[in-house]
Amino acid sequence: MNRFIAGIFWILLYLVVVLAPMFIMMIRPTAPGRSFWVEFSIALGFVGLTQMGVQFLLIARYRHVTAPYGIDIILQYHRQIAIMAFVLILAHPAILMIHNPDLLGLLNPFGGTWASRSGVGSILALALLVASSLFRQQIKLDYERWRLTHTLLGFVALVLGHAHVSLAGGYLNTVWKQALWKVFGATMLSSLVYLRLIKPALQKRERYRVAEVRRERGENLTLALEPVGHQGLRFAPGQFAWLKLGKTPYTIEEHPFSFSSSSETVGRLEFGIKVLGDFTSELKNVPPGTGAYLDGPHGAFSIDLAPAAGYVFIAGGIGITPMLSFLKTMADRQDVRPVLLIYGDRSWDGMAYRDELEQLAQELNLTIVHVLDKPPPDWRGETGFVTADLLARHLPQEKIKREFFVCGPPAMMDAVQAALLEQGVPLESIHSERFNLV
Amino acid sequence: MRHIYAYRITYLLAALIVAAAVLFAWLRSRELVLVPEGEVVGEATTTFRGDRYQEACTACHAEVTYLGELAAANGGRDYLVDMFLFGLEGEVLIDGSRQQLEHQPYGDWADDAIAETLNYMLASWGNQEALLADWEPYRPAEVAAARQLELAPDEVAEKRPALESRE
Numbered sequence: 001m002n003r004f005i006a007g008i009f010w011i012l013l014y015l016v017v018v019l020a021p022m023f024i025m026m027i028r029p030t031a032p033g034r035s036f037w038v039e040f041s042i043a044l045g046f047v048g049l050t051q052m053g054v055q056f057l058l059i060a061r062y063r064h065v066t067a068p069y070g071i072d073i074i075l076q077y078h079r080q081i082a083i084m085a086f087v088l089i090l091a092h093p094a095i096l097m098i099h100n101p102d103l104l105g106l107l108n109p110f111g112g113t114w115a116s117r118s119g120v121g122s123i124l125a126l127a128l129l130v131a132s133s134l135f136r137q138q139i140k141l142d143y144e145r146w147r148l149t150h151t152l153l154g155f156v157a158l159v160l161g162h163a164h165v166s167l168a169g170g171y172l173n174t175v176w177k178q179a180l181w182k183v184f185g186a187t188m189l190s191s192l193v194y195l196r197l198i199k200p201a202l203q204k205r206e207r208y209r210v211a212e213v214r215r216e217r218g219e220n221l222t223l224a225l226e227p228v229g230h231q232g233l234r235f236a237p238g239q240f241a242w243l244k245l246g247k248t249p250y251t252i253e254e255h256p257f258s259f260s261s262s263s264e265t266v267g268r269l270e271f272g273i274k275v276l277g278d279f280t281s282e283l284k285n286v287p288p289g290t291g292a293y294l295d296g297p298h299g300a301f302s303i304d305l306a307p308a309a310g311y312v313f314i315a316g317g318i319g320i321t322p323m324l325s326f327l328k329t330m331a332d333r334q335d336v337r338p339v340l341l342i343y344g345d346r347s348w349d350g351m352a353y354r355d356e357l358e359q360l361a362q363e364l365n366l367t368i369v370h371v372l373d374k375p376p377p378d379w380r381g382e383t384g385f386v387t388a389d390l391l392a393r394h395l396p397q398e399k400i401k402r403e404f405f406v407c408g409p410p411a412m413m414d415a416v417q418a419a420l421l422e423q424g425v426p427l428e429s430i431h432s433e434r435f436n437l438v
Numbered sequence: 439m440r441h442i443y444a445y446r447i448t449y450l451l452a453a454l455i456v457a458a459a460v461l462f463a464w465l466r467s468r469e470l471v472l473v474p475e476g477e478v479v480g481e482a483t484t485t486f487r488g489d490r491y492q493e494a495c496t497a498c499h500a501e502v503t504y505l506g507e508l509a510a511a512n513g514g515r516d517y518l519v520d521m522f523l524f525g526l527e528g529e530v531l532i533d534g535s536r537q538q539l540e541h542q543p544y545g546d547w548a549d550d551a552i553a554e555t556l557n558y559m560l561a562s563w564g565n566q567e568a569l570l571a572d573w574e575p576y577r578p579a580e581v582a583a584a585r586q587l588e589l590a591p592d593e594v595a596e597k598r599p600a601l602e603s604r605e
Contacts (some may be wrong), residue, residue, distance in 0.1 A: 011447065026465065034464040035550040035578050047455050073444045080445075084452050088459075099548075114585035300440065321458045427439045434441055 003305075007068035017054055020185055022046040025171035037099050040173070045092035049161045051085035052126070053188030060191035061242075061295060070300030072433050079133075086130050087125060089161075097373065115167035122160035129153035142278075144253050157194065158185065199295065200249035206230050208292040210245075211268060211379065213283060215406050218350030219275040220318060222260060223283060225292050226268050233297060236304045236403070237263045237329040238322040241296025243271065245286060255279055258321040259297070260353075261340040262328035263304075269335075272321030272352065301405065301433035305331075308403035308429075310338040311360075314386055316408025317345055317352075322433075324353055325408065331363045339364060340396060344371035344386055344408070345403075347381070369394050385412070388419040395423060406432045453478070458516035467550075467578055486575075490551055494544070504557050511599035519576065519584045520594045522552050528595025539595065546568030549578035 007156065022043055033039065050166065055263075057065075058078045066074050085186055097103045107115035109308065129150060136146050147192075162185040165172060172178045207226040215221050235241070240258040244251050260272035273355070276280055303311060303326050313323040347352045351370065361368055371382040382390055404425055406416050413432050420430055508514045524541030529536045544552065553576040560566060560575075589597075 011451070015451065015454060022458070022462055030466075033550070033577070034554075035548055036467040038550065039466040040459060042466075043462040044456075044460035046462075047459055053454070069444070073440055076444060077448055078440065080448050081452070084455075086458075249583060262554070292494055360487060405453050427442065430439055432441070 003068045005430075006064075007160075009068065010065055010068065014054065016210060018050045021050050021181065024180065025177065025409055029173060030171065035099070037095055041092050041095035041099070044088045044095070046165075048085045048088035048092065049165065051081060051155075051183070052089070052158055052161060053185060055082060055085070056158070056188045058190040061298065062197045063298070066298060067300070069122070070433065073296040073300075076434070081187050082133075085088035086126055089126060092124070093138075094121065099391055114166070115164055116160065116169060118160045119164035122164055125153045125157035125160065129157060147252055151192065151196075154375065157187065158189065184246040192280075194387045196250070196252075200293070203244075203249040203293040204293075207231070207293060208232075208269070208288040210286055210288050210292055212288060213286055215284070216352045218345070218347075218352050220352040221259070221273055221275065221284060223271045223273055223286075224268060225262075225271075225294070232267045232269060233294065234266075235259055235263055235269075235297035235304040236299075237301035237325040238304075239263075239297035239299040239325075240322075241271075241298065242296075244293040245283075247291050253279065254295065256298075258299075258325065260321045260328075262332045264329055264332035265327065272318060272324060299433060301404070301407070301431060303405070305405040306405075306431060308337075309400040310340075310396070310402045312340045312402050312404045314346070314404065314406045314408075315433065316343045316386075316412040316416075319351055319407035319409070319412075320357075321407075321416040323405065324356065326405070327357070327360045327364060327366065336365050338396065338400075339366045340369070340402075341366060342369045342371060342386055342390075344373070344412070346373045348372055348376055349414070375391060386416050386419065391419050391423050395425075402429070404430045406430065409433060448524055454550045486554050486561055487560040488555070488562070490547070491558055495555075501563040502559055503563045503565065505563075506565030508599060509560055509565075510568050510570050510573070513597060516584070517594070517599060518556055519552070519581055520597060521545055522547075522556065522569045523581070524587075524589045524594050525591040526594045526598075527591035530536075530595055530598045531600045532557065540591075543591070549581040549585075554589045555577050590601050 025046070031085065055078060061071065063332055064104050073328055082130055093103075093107075097107075106112040107120060109117050110121075115306055122422070132141060132149055132153070136143075141149070148308075158318045162181065165181060166178060172181055208229050210223065211226040212224040213221055214224070233241075238258070240256050242254045242256050244254045255269060257271040257273055259269060261268065261270035273283060275284065299320060313325070313326060315323045323341060323343075327337075329338070330339070341357065343351070343357070347356075348370075351372075354370075357368055360366060369382060371384065371386055372379060375381070380393075384390075404420055406413050406420075408416075413434065417432065421427065440530075500561035505518070509518055516536045521541055523543060524543045526539060528539065531537075532539070547555075557575045560569065560573075
C-alpha cells in the first residue's frame with residue numbers, strides 16, 4: 001500500500017511541476033490575452049520546456065522516486081515522454097507560423113531576434129538529441145560517447161529554451177516571474193550536478209575492490225566485489241546496480257548488472273555478466289584489487305516485493321542472474337516454498353550456472369526444466385523455446401497462487417508473457433524487468 | 439504487468455498535459471488586462487500594444503481623442519468594433535451638422551489584433567477618462583461574434599452614436 005501511495009504522490013507531483021510554471025504565468029499583471037491558437041502554441045512551448053527540464057530529474061536515479069515503479073519504468077517513461085515533449089516544442093513555432101506566416105522569417109538564425117535565435121538553437125539541439133538516441137546504432141555511436149553527447153545536447157537545449165522564454169518577454173513580465181523561471185531551470189539542471197558530481201563524490205566513501213573474476217560456462221563470467229572500509233550495501237534479491245571500474249567514480253563509463261549473490265550475504269557481492277561488448281570483454285582481464293564503485297541497488301524485480309505461496313521463474317540466457325539471486329537468498333533463508341525454474345539457453349555446454357542450480361535444487365523445493373535451442377544428440381529434455389505447450393506440460397497443477405518472474409531477451413519475454421497469459425496466468429502475477437537501453 | 443500500466447499512465451499524463459495547455463489557451467484568450475505602465479519590466483509590457491496602430495493608422499490620424507466618449511455613448515461599444523470590421527461610409531452627425539465620413543475596413547486583421555488595437559486606443563490620449571467605471575476591455579471573442587453581422591459600410595454609419603466631436 002505504501003508503494004502505491006508513493007507512486008500516486010510522485011505522479012501528482014510530476015504534473016504539478018510540469019504544469020505549475022505555465023499557470024503561474026497567468027498571475028497578474030500579465031500581457032493581454034491573444035487568440036486561442038496563439039495562446040495554445042505558447043502553452044505547448046511552456047509544457048514542452050518544463051517536461052524537458054523534468055527529464056533531468058528522471059535520470060538522476062533518486063531511489064525514493066524510482067522505488068514505487070522500478071527504475072526500468074522510469075527510464076521507459078523518460079524515453080517516451082521525451083518524444084512527446086519534442087513534438088509539443090515543435091508545435092509551438094509551427095502553430096505560430098501557420099497563424100501568422102510573417103513569423104517564418106524568425107527561423108533564419110541570422111535574422112530575427114535573440115529570442116528567436118535561442119529558440120531555434122534549442123529546437124536544433126533537441127532534434128539532434130532525439131535523432132542520435134533513436135538511431136544510435138545505425139550511426140555507430142558507441143554507448144559512452146552517446147551518453148556524453150546526450151547530456152550535453154540536453155543541457156544546451158534546456159539553457160537555450162530558458163533563454164528563449166526570458167528574452168521573448170511576454171509572460172515573464174515581472175521581476176518575480178523572471179526569478180522563478182530561472183530558479184526552475186537551475187533546479188532541473190541541479191540534478192545533472194547531483195548525478196555527475198555529488199553522487200560520485202559520495203561513492204568515493206564507499207569504494208569496492210574486485211575480489212574475483214570467475215569464468216562461467218558459455219561466454220559468461222561472475223564478477224565478485226568486496227567493500228573497502230565499509231559494510232557494503234544491502235539489496236533485495238533480483239535488484240541490480242550500475243558498476244564503474246577503476247580509480248575514479250567520475251567516469252561516465254558505467255553499466256547495469258544484476259546481483260547474482262544472496263541478499264542475505266553481507267559484504268561480498270557477485271554479479272553474473274554475459275560477455276557481449278567492449279566493457280564486458282575487458283572484464284575478463286580485470287585483476288583482483290581493481291577499484292570499483294556502485295550506484296544501487298535499483299529495481300523492482302524482486303520476490304521480496306511479490307510475496308506468494310510459490311514461484312515460477314522463467315529465464316533465458318544471462319537472464320538467469322536475478323533468478324540465481326532469488327534462489328541463493330531462498331536457500332540462505334531456508335525457504336521451503338515450491339519453485340519451478342524453466343531455464344532456456346542455446347546449448348547445454350554454454351548454460352551458465354548449471355552446476356550451481358543443480359546444487360540449489362538439492363537444498364530447496366526446486367524443480368528445474370532446461371530448454372535447449374541446440375540440444376546435444378542424446379538430449380531428452382525440452383527443446384526450442386518456452387511456448388504455451390511447454391508451459392502446459394510443466395506448470396504446476398496445484399491450486400496455490402504463484403508469482404511468475406521472467407527475465408531474458410526482450411523477444412523471449414514478450415513470447416513467454418503471451419504464453420503465460422494463454423495458460424490463464426493473471427497479468428498482475430507476471431513480473432519482468434525491461435531495459436530498452438539505447 | 440508494470441510496463442503495461444506504465445504505458446497507460448504515460449498516455450494519460452500526455453493527455454492531461456495537452457488538456458492543461460488547451461485550458462490555459464482558452465482562459466488566456468478570454469482575458470484582457472489593463473494595468474498601469476508602472477508595472478512594465480524590461481522589454482515586456484503589460485499595456486496594450488500599439489504597433490499595429492502606428493503602422494496602419496497614423497498615416498491618416500495621429501491621436502484620436504474622442505474615442506472614449508464615443509465608446510461610452512449608447513451603442514458606441516458595438517459601433518467601434520463594427521467600424522473596424524466593416525468600414526464606414528455615409529453621413530454622420532459631427533458638431534451638430536451632418537458630414538460625409540469614410541473609414542476603410544480592417545476585417546482582414548485577426549480578432550485579437552482588432553481587440554488589442556481598440557483597447558490601445560481607448561487606453562491612450564486621455565480616452566480612458568471618458569470610459570465608464572465598469573468598462574471591460576474588448577476581447578477577441580467579442581470581435582469574432584461581431585463578424586457574423588456582415589454589415590455594409592453605410593449600415594455602420596447609421597449606427598454611429600450622436601455626440602460632439604473634437605475632430
